[in-house]
Amino acid sequence: PPPPPPPPAPPALHIAVATLGDPVVLTATGLRINGVRAIRARFPNVANVETQPYSEGGPLDGYIRTATKWVPPLPPAQPASVEVVNASDWPGVEWPMNVNEIDPSVPGVPPSETGAGDQGSFVIGVGGPCTGDLVPGYGYSCSPKGGPRAAGQHMHPSGLAAFDNLPNAPYQNATGAIVHAWRPAHWFTVQYEVGRDALRADVGAAGLNFSRGGFQGAEGFTANAEWWIENVREELDAAGEYFIDKPAGKLYYITNGTGSPLPSATDTFVATRHTVLFNLTGTAEAPVTGVTLSGLVLRDTKESYLNPHGQPSGGDWTLPYVASVTMDTTVNTSINGCQFTRLDGLGVAVLGRNRLVALTNNDFEWLGGSAVVLWGRTAQNLNKNGSRTLPSAFHPNGPDGTALDVPLDTLIVGNSAHDLGVWQKQSSFVFQAVSARTVLRGNVVYNLPRAGVNLNDDFGGGDLIESNLIANCVRESGDHGPINSWSRMPYITTIRNGTASILPKPRTITRNMIIGTYSSQECIDNDDGSAWYNTTHNVLAYAQYGMKSDFGGWQNHHTHNLYAYVCSCYGEGADDVFTNNTCVVRSGGGCQFWPPYASDAATRSGPPATNFLVGDNTVCTTSGNVTVGPYRNISLADWVAAGHDSNSVAKTLPSDDELRQQVRAMLVV
Numbered sequence: 001p002p003p004p005p006p007p008p009a010p011p012a013l014h015i016a017v018a019t020l021g022d023p024v025v026l027t028a029t030g031l032r033i034n035g036v037r038a039i040r041a042r043f044p045n046v047a048n049v050e051t052q053p054y055s056e057g058g059p060l061d062g063y064i065r066t067a068t069k070w071v072p073p074l075p076p077a078q079p080a081s082v083e084v085v086n087a088s089d090w091p092g093v094e095w096p097m098n099v100n101e102i103d104p105s106v107p108g109v110p111p112s113e114t115g116a117g118d119q120g121s122f123v124i125g126v127g128g129p130c131t132g133d134l135v136p137g138y139g140y141s142c143s144p145k146g147g148p149r150a151a152g153q154h155m156h157p158s159g160l161a162a163f164d165n166l167p168n169a170p171y172q173n174a175t176g177a178i179v180h181a182w183r184p185a186h187w188f189t190v191q192y193e194v195g196r197d198a199l200r201a202d203v204g205a206a207g208l209n210f211s212r213g214g215f216q217g218a219e220g221f222t223a224n225a226e227w228w229i230e231n232v233r234e235e236l237d238a239a240g241e242y243f244i245d246k247p248a249g250k251l252y253y254i255t256n257g258t259g260s261p262l263p264s265a266t267d268t269f270v271a272t273r274h275t276v277l278f279n280l281t282g283t284a285e286a287p288v289t290g291v292t293l294s295g296l297v298l299r300d301t302k303e304s305y306l307n308p309h310g311q312p313s314g315g316d317w318t319l320p321y322v323a324s325v326t327m328d329t330t331v332n333t334s335i336n337g338c339q340f341t342r343l344d345g346l347g348v349a350v351l352g353r354n355r356l357v358a359l360t361n362n363d364f365e366w367l368g369g370s371a372v373v374l375w376g377r378t379a380q381n382l383n384k385n386g387s388r389t390l391p392s393a394f395h396p397n398g399p400d401g402t403a404l405d406v407p408l409d410t411l412i413v414g415n416s417a418h419d420l421g422v423w424q425k426q427s428s429f430v431f432q433a434v435s436a437r438t439v440l441r442g443n444v445v446y447n448l449p450r451a452g453v454n455l456n457d458d459f460g461g462g463d464l465i466e467s468n469l470i471a472n473c474v475r476e477s478g479d480h481g482p483i484n485s486w487s488r489m490p491y492i493t494t495i496r497n498g499t500a501s502i503l504p505k506p507r508t509i510t511r512n513m514i515i516g517t518y519s520s521q522e523c524i525d526n527d528d529g530s531a532w533y534n535t536t537h538n539v540l541a542y543a544q545y546g547m548k549s550d551f552g553g554w555q556n557h558h559t560h561n562l563y564a565y566v567c568s569c570y571g572e573g574a575d576d577v578f579t580n581n582t583c584v585v586r587s588g589g590g591c592q593f594w595p596p597y598a599s600d601a602a603t604r605s606g607p608p609a610t611n612f613l614v615g616d617n618t619v620c621t622t623s624g625n626v627t628v629g630p631y632r633n634i635s636l637a638d639w640v641a642a643g644h645d646s647n648s649v650a651k652t653l654p655s656d657d658e659l660r661q662q663v664r665a666m667l668v669v
Helices: 636-641 656-667
Strands: 014-019 031-033 080-085 122-127 178-182 189-194 208-213 227-230 241-245 250-255 269-271 278-281 292-294 297-299 325-331 334-336 339-341 348-355 358-360 363-365 372-375 411-413 416-418 430-433 439-441 444-446 453-455 464-466 469-471 483-485 507-510 513-515 524-526 531-536 539-541 545-547 554-559 562-566 568-570 577-579 582-585 613-615 618-621 649-652
Touching: 178 208, 524 531, 539 656, 545 554, 545 562, 562 568, 562 656, 568 582, 636 649
Parallel strands: 278 325, 292 334, 297 339, 325 348, 334 358, 339 363, 348 372, 358 411, 363 416, 372 430, 411 439, 416 444, 430 453, 439 464, 444 469, 453 483, 464 507, 469 513, 483 524, 507 531, 513 539, 531 554, 539 562, 545 568, 554 577, 562 582, 577 613, 582 618, 618 649
Antiparallel strands: 014 250, 031 269, 080 122, 178 189, 178 227, 189 208, 241 250
């Protein structure tokens, strides 16, 4: 038989060229064509940077997946020092020391991994690899091993050591190229800029030097995971891509290969120019007061992932200090009925002392990072008499928050947010650090790469999360939930009861519907020391587990909730409560075991954790039988009879109609 015909030739590339006379446009880092993000010349190619996200366990369109050689982190000029602060440094402050997480013989290195939160010491690393990388150059993750939780000291690769995975390399001039990469385990992404000295002696002829970047997450790592590169002339090879040649003053754009070689006369090209559109910054003596933004469309800002970043409190995040609306020291600011769309950075940043900010009825979509960031400041001193202080007064992060130089009484009501984190995958609808008494009510949040709401610490407390719909989060990452919290650093406030204490006023999470699809571990992931939560009357569906309380977590109360189609119902922690809940356990995959944890972690055969109260729950399975295990291997009835639980019962699965009735009853006040 004759040989098969050759495959058809790819369509010819039609490259349109424009001369750019405005020097500002030549520095643009983003382009919108007819209102949509254009694709900066990149490898691997994608059809749309907004709609082809990374999917853990699924296709990695647009990422290099093969092993890559990276240049190790640059060694710090000197090791980090570690400041350990505890109750003895703050006489008169209520400061429980229930967890001794610090080994005195090795400062900053814990004998066990714990996020002590408000049960132990305040630990912060100063200098070391954070010098010149974070602003200020200190933070929880700057200490050896990354603090008591031991998640890794802040560091990152300093270059690309080989071109093995770049078929169009070596490049004639890679200066200004951007490498986007995942941290291993997919907690966050980082970005690096290739420096003026693109080839460096310790990199060699087949590599790239990173001049800045990699600081967009807190925990350290020595090699990137999946990655891609953009802003390289040689990678301009697919329809819809563009490249700005700054030295030549030219814009190159590849039109659709089957159409005209030139853009249509009606096409609009808009270059990103500003990172901040509204800057509301006052002083303690003269705060900005009574500003209202209403009915505006805010769009097309520049990226901020290479702006200076700091580590807010003790979570996994680092953040820039700018957003499309940046406010610092304001009173009675209102943003109502605005649309935030295709910003390459953050939507709204509320920094420092702000009172009564109201964000209502706004839409946030297709942002490069988070929609709303609340990030306060604490005092520079480390002890009560001021003999120990942090080295920088810029956005200090000591333990003393009694001055309340923080966002307080922020109202976030009736907003929608979807498809955030186009560039930075560790992004949320609301991120909160060193802030208190926030109200999140009646918001609709969906299609996010990581958490919908991230609570970075237990500062002050008194927050209310009520009547929100949160769905389809943790789409591109892992080890997380639609609501995530940490509490690795204690802070002193008077919010709880008017006296100085590191214990917060309890937070309330109620009447929410949270759909924990994709890689949701729990619908509410109370991680690493999280405490003082009152979680009640919520519908929590489809995540792997129900209640979480780990790594020093305590005082976590889950009552009157519906957990629908989870694998197991709760994990135990000291002084936790799990009562009057309905837990529908899905079948298969080892999902008959309830509860999953006990105080004896090795065999899970010991009694429940200290002062753990569990009872009056209904556990539903396909068979109507519940085995308490996996190592206990006794029935729920026998477990109750042994005194570990009071009055909890096993039942068969409810019908769809019965479940719908329970959902309605749970959500309607």
